[in-house]
Amino acid sequence: MNAVLVRYHEIALKKGNRPYFIDLLKRNLITAVRGLSLTEAKTLQARILLCFGEETDREEISRRIGRVFGVANFSFVERTPADVDFLQERIVHALDGKQFASFRIDARRADKEFPLTSPEINRKLGAAVKAKSGARVDLENAELTIAVEILPRSAFFGFDKIPGAGGLPVGASGRVVTLISGGFDSPVAAYRMMQRGCRLIFVHFHSAPYLDKTSQEKCRELVKLLTRHQFNSRLYLVPFGEIQRQIIAGVLRPLRVVLYRRMMLRIAEAIARKEKAQALITGESLAQVASQTLENMAVIQQAAGLPILRPLVGMDKQEIIDQARKIGTFETSALPDQDCCQLFVPKHPATKARLADVQKAESRLDLGALIQLGVERATVEEFKFPD
Numbered sequence: 001m002n003a004v005l006v007r008y009h010e011i012a013l014k015k016g017n018r019p020y021f022i023d024l025l026k027r028n029l030i031t032a033v034r035g036l037s038l039t040e041a042k043t044l045q046a047r048i049l050l051c052f053g054e055e056t057d058r059e060e061i062s063r064r065i066g067r068v069f070g071v072a073n074f075s076f077v078e079r080t081p082a083d084v085d086f087l088q089e090r091i092v093h094a095l096d097g098k099q100f101a102s103f104r105i106d107a108r109r110a111d112k113e114f115p116l117t118s119p120e121i122n123r124k125l126g127a128a129v130k131a132k133s134g135a136r137v138d139l140e141n142a143e144l145t146i147a148v149e150i151l152p153r154s155a156f157f158g159f160d161k162i163p164g165a166g167g168l169p170v171g172a173s174g175r176v177v178t179l180i181s182g183g184f185d186s187p188v189a190a191y192r193m194m195q196r197g198c199r200l201i202f203v204h205f206h207s208a209p210y211l212d213k214t215s216q217e218k219c220r221e222l223v224k225l226l227t228r229h230q231f232n233s234r235l236y237l238v239p240f241g242e243i244q245r246q247i248i249a250g251v252l253r254p255l256r257v258v259l260y261r262r263m264m265l266r267i268a269e270a271i272a273r274k275e276k277a278q279a280l281i282t283g284e285s286l287a288q289v290a291s292q293t294l295e296n297m298a299v300i301q302q303a304a305g306l307p308i309l310r311p312l313v314g315m316d317k318q319e320i321i322d323q324a325r326k327i328g329t330f331e332t333s334a335l336p337d338q339d340c341c342q343l344f345v346p347k348h349p350a351t352k353a354r355l356a357d358v359q360k361a362e363s364r365l366d367l368g369a370l371i372q373l374g375v376e377r378a379t380v381e382e383f384k385f386p387d
């Protein structure tokens with residue numbers, strides 16, 4: 001049998017919400033391992049125990065659990081009868097060939113009827129491990145931690161802790177709409193907000209047929225990658241070319257990018273309201289490009305009636321790229337594409353757009369009709385993991 005003990009950071013959870021968070025984490029774990037012959041999922045004290053069929057590939061279990069937000073770390077564990085002598089024999093046997101200078105036993109009892117208390121279990125097993133290995137007990141910085149879990153009818157033990165993805169379970173912090181562009185930044189921004197417990201709905205603006213479909217293909221691939229963490233995703237593809245054509249009529253070139261961005265936010269907000277999402281996410285990073293000066297950010301933000309979250313605002317490009325590599329979006333983002341913001345814009349957009357100028361340029365437009373055009377012509381695609 002394959003069994004995994006999953007640990008989460010209890011302190012990260014607010015007291016009153018704890019049962020809800022734990023239940024959400026458990027449900028997310030169950031979804032993440034779909035198709036891997038899960039036989040049991042049990043909530044213990046500060047842990048969740050997952051049992052799988054004998055034949056399930058451990059590496060795949062590890063990969064799947066490793067992507068679930070809210071998990072601090074996890075260990076593969078072995079099941080024994082709930083009998084401390086039996087447990088001791090199996091642990092000592094399993095230590096054959098393992099080298100370590102210090103260790104600790106971390107025993108927990110879910111079964112309060114068990115004849116020994118946790119400290120008594122620690123002492124008894126500790127003495128046996130010490131006798132076998134010659135290693136010393138170190139409660140602070142043990143080289144090897146032996147986790148022991150006593151349940152009413154069985155016990156579990158295991159050695160190695162595999163680091164989890166951290167954060168909070170997806171869904172714990174509510175729904176948000178992410179503006180995803182196919183570049184390096186927005187997928188990293190999306191990942192970070194999912195890690196904070198947000199469930200994301202993706203919106204991408206493209207300029208087909210004025211430009212080709214490469215940005216859409218990249219976004220599909222990126223959403224597919226990110227869906228491994230939230231299991232179900234919806235992607236809105238908004239045809240933006242016609243809207244851009246209307247925006248630019250009579251608008252000086254340097255202001256165009258700012259007007260595009262404001263219109264994107266308005267359409268994204270309309271989608272967010274429809275989806276009952278509470279905020280918008282962008283991959284903006286201060287001063288990274290001309291459109292991301294403080295002045296422009298203020299003018300762009302002014303068009304939105306929902307909070308805009310910018311998880312990358314204080315990161316530099318290299319940090320973002322490093323994270324893109326780590327989360328597996330780098331290769332896709334690096335593919336060449338035709339991005340809608342390249343359509344009808346100059347090489348040097350305004351770095352300090354003034355709100356009055358922007359509003360004057362927008363006063364000729366029927367904003368409501370343009371928003372409606374974007375929302376109505378958007379196509380929606382669903383993604384599922386594992387599919």
Ligand code: ATP
Nearest residue numbers: 179180181183184185186203204205282283284340
């Ligand atoms: P990215 O790497 O995410 O494309 P960037 O450095 O290229 O970001 P900009 O092109 O200025 O920066 O875009 C800033 C943010 O605006 C993006 O991170 C994204 O959230 C949003 N955005 C830009 N273009 C699009 C688009 N075509 N569709 C949806 N969102 C977009």
Ligand code: MG
Nearest residue numbers: 181182183339
């Ligand atoms: Mg971009």
